[in-house]
Structure formats: structure tokens, C-alpha cells
Amino acid sequence: MGSFSLQHDLCFILWYTFLVLLCALVCAKIEEHKRRGGSRMDRLIKEMKAVAERYHAQRLCLFGSRARGDFRPDSDYDFALWGVPAACQPQLLNAVDDLPSLHKIDVVFVDEHTSQALLDNVKKDGVILMDKFTIKRENFESALLRLKEGLAGYEGASDPQLARDGIIQRFEFTCELAWKTTREWLLDQGHVDLNSPKAVMRQAFADGLISDSDGWIGLLNDRNMTSHIYDENTADQIFRRIQTCYLSLFEGLLEKLI
The missing domain is CATH 1.20.120.330 (Nucleotidyltransferases  domain 2)
Incomplete structure (x- = not known):
């Protein structure tokens, strides 16, 4: 009886140890994925800031799921820009298309005709990247x-x-x-x-x-x-x-x- 109890306890310990190691491995993989995804995200945002500067934007804001933090790896990037001259807007969009990423990048040029609902959404969740x-x-x-x-x-x-x-x-x-x-x-x-x-x-x-x-x-x-x-x-x-x-x-x- 004592031998059976010892074997049972040993099996439980081994099984528990296996689960702990498995959880640690899964967490490590998740963190590695986040780091890689975050690194790619940081690079794209840095490149977007450079584009915004080049075409005379006064403010750049990231909004949507990537600003809230509930994005998936394939989620779009949503950017709002203020003050970009109308003549520069087509060039800016071309520069965005040329960015080294397969993610969809949506750009909103804010002006006096921008809907208040969209502005409220940007202000609620947005992260100012350049001001x-x-x-x-x-x-x-x-x-x-x-x-x-x-x-x-x-x-x-x-x-x-x-x-x-x-x-x-x-x-x-x-x-x-x-x-x-x-x-x-x-x-x-x-x-x-x-x-x-x-x-x-x-x-x-x-x-x-x-x-x-x-x-x-x-x-x-x-x-x-x-x-x-x-x-x-x-x-x-x-x-x-x-x-x-x-x-x-x-x-x-x-x-x-x-």
C-alpha cells in the first residue's frame, strides 16, 4: 500500500513538472512572438513617422486595434495625419505603399471635412506618434x-x-x-x-x-x-x-x- 502511494505521488510530481515546463515553453514562445511582432511594429511606425515628416505632417496618430493593444498579427495599421498639404497627399500615399510591409496601412488626412465621429474615435483610442x-x-x-x-x-x-x-x-x-x-x-x-x-x-x-x-x-x-x-x-x-x-x-x- 505504501509502495503504491509512493508511486502515485511520484507520477503526480512528474506530471506536474511536465505541465509546468510545458506552460513555461508556451509562454516563452508567446513572448518571443510578441517581441518579434513588436519589433516589426516599431520599425514600421518609425518608417511611417519619417514619411509623415517628409511630407510636412504636423501630427501623426496611430489609432484602431494597434493603438488599443487588441490587435492580431495580421491586423491593419490605421494612421491619422494632420496638416499635410493637399499637393503632398498623393506623394505621401505612394511612399506608404512603398514601405517594406505586407500589412494593410490605412491613412486618414484630417481636415475641416473629417467626420466628428471619426475624430472622436481617433481621440479616444489614438496614440500620438508625432506632434x-x-x-x-x-x-x-x-x-x-x-x-x-x-x-x-x-x-x-x-x-x-x-x-x-x-x-x-x-x-x-x-x-x-x-x-x-x-x-x-x-x-x-x-x-x-x-x-x-x-x-x-x-x-x-x-x-x-x-x-x-x-x-x-x-x-x-x-x-x-x-x-x-x-x-x-x-x-x-x-x-x-x-x-x-x-x-x-x-x-x-x-x-x-x-
């Missing part, structure tokens, strides 16, 4: 901080004229980043053909990002003048407007660009 707006907003915020620092230190400057000219230069840089950041934001909303500061700020006014149209027109005009200022009186006037008006316009815009 020029975020980078530009950070740069705009940094430039605005430098402008504030310059204005704060003006009264104590040992050479007021040099300090004034430095602040005007910071104003120029901040203005450049302000309209370019605004352009990225508007492109993300589906607007297209925004290729000049005035066109961008006109659309920003229409979309409620800015409200002082006269102030912004004056700001843009003064920015154009600063590139060829030789008159001290004009420089002083622009400097005072930076202090009294333009700084607050920049601050208000930055708060809206979220």
Missing part, C-alpha cells in the same frame, strides 16, 4: 518667459538703449513663435492653407483664440517694422507698446493654446 504643436508651444512659452525677464530687468539696466534693443529682438522671436504655434494649433483643428502670419491670426480670431483684432494687427505691423528700424523714436514707440499691450496679448494667446 509639432507641443514642441512649438513649449518654445513659445520659453520665448515669452525670456521677454518677460527682459522687461522686468529694463529699469535697472546700466545701458537702457542696449536693453531696449535686446527686448525688441526678444519680441521679434516671440512673435515668430506665437504665430507659428497658433498655426500648428489651427492645423490640428483641420484648417489648411495657413501660410502667413496674418492669415493665421485671422483664422485664430475667427476661432476665438484671440479677441483684440486691432492689437494683433498692430503687433504684426510692428514686428515687420523691427527688421529695418533705424529711427530711435520708432524703436521707443514699439518698445512701449511691447510693455503696455503686446506682452498681455502673447500671454492671453498662450493660455488659449492648449
Whole structure:
């Protein structure tokens, strides 16, 4: 009886050990498959980002099953792109067709005609792979901080004229980043053909990002003048407007660009 019990226990241990080893082998195979699949997925996404950059996309988003994580090995890739000029879209699609993959790749160009249902789906599950707006907003915020620092230190400057000219230069840089950041934001909303500061700020006014149209027109005009200022009186006037008006316009815009 004791011998039978020992044999039974031994068989159970061997069988249990076999099951553990089998499970470990299966898990290892699954992990290896995931690593290989993930590696292929990473390569394709990297190549897609390069294509998006090449054809001037402002934002690239992966959505669908591959973004949610419930994809199969043969699942499609779904990409949404913002800001790709219409003239570049056929070239981008050709470049996507040339990618070294047999997976089906679906591309959506987001513009003002894109359905809200699709946009909601992209926003719900999407993974942002490239976003020029975020980078530009950070740069705009940094430039605005430098402008504030310059204005704060003006009264104590040992050479007021040099300090004034430095602040005007910071104003120029901040203005450049302000309209370019605004352009990225508007492109993300589906607007297209925004290729000049005035066109961008006109659309920003229409979309409620800015409200002082006269102030912004004056700001843009003064920015154009600063590139060829030789008159001290004009420089002083622009400097005072930076202090009294333009700084607050920049601050208000930055708060809206979220």
C-alpha cells in the first residue's frame, strides 16, 4: 500500500513538472512572438513617422486595434495625419505603399471635412506618434518667459538703449513663435492653407483664440517694422507698446493654446 502511494505521488510530481515546463515553453514562445511582432511594429511606425515628416505632417496618430493593444498579427495599421498639404497627399500615399510591409496601412488626412465621429474615435483610442504643436508651444512659452525677464530687468539696466534693443529682438522671436504655434494649433483643428502670419491670426480670431483684432494687427505691423528700424523714436514707440499691450496679448494667446 505504501509502495503504491509512493508511486502515485511520484507520477503526480512528474506530471506536474511536465505541465509546468510545458506552460513555461508556451509562454516563452508567446513572448518571443510578441517581441518579434513588436519589433516589426516599431520599425514600421518609425518608417511611417519619417514619411509623415517628409511630407510636412504636423501630427501623426496611430489609432484602431494597434493603438488599443487588441490587435492580431495580421491586423491593419490605421494612421491619422494632420496638416499635410493637399499637393503632398498623393506623394505621401505612394511612399506608404512603398514601405517594406505586407500589412494593410490605412491613412486618414484630417481636415475641416473629417467626420466628428471619426475624430472622436481617433481621440479616444489614438496614440500620438508625432506632434509639432507641443514642441512649438513649449518654445513659445520659453520665448515669452525670456521677454518677460527682459522687461522686468529694463529699469535697472546700466545701458537702457542696449536693453531696449535686446527686448525688441526678444519680441521679434516671440512673435515668430506665437504665430507659428497658433498655426500648428489651427492645423490640428483641420484648417489648411495657413501660410502667413496674418492669415493665421485671422483664422485664430475667427476661432476665438484671440479677441483684440486691432492689437494683433498692430503687433504684426510692428514686428515687420523691427527688421529695418533705424529711427530711435520708432524703436521707443514699439518698445512701449511691447510693455503696455503686446506682452498681455502673447500671454492671453498662450493660455488659449492648449
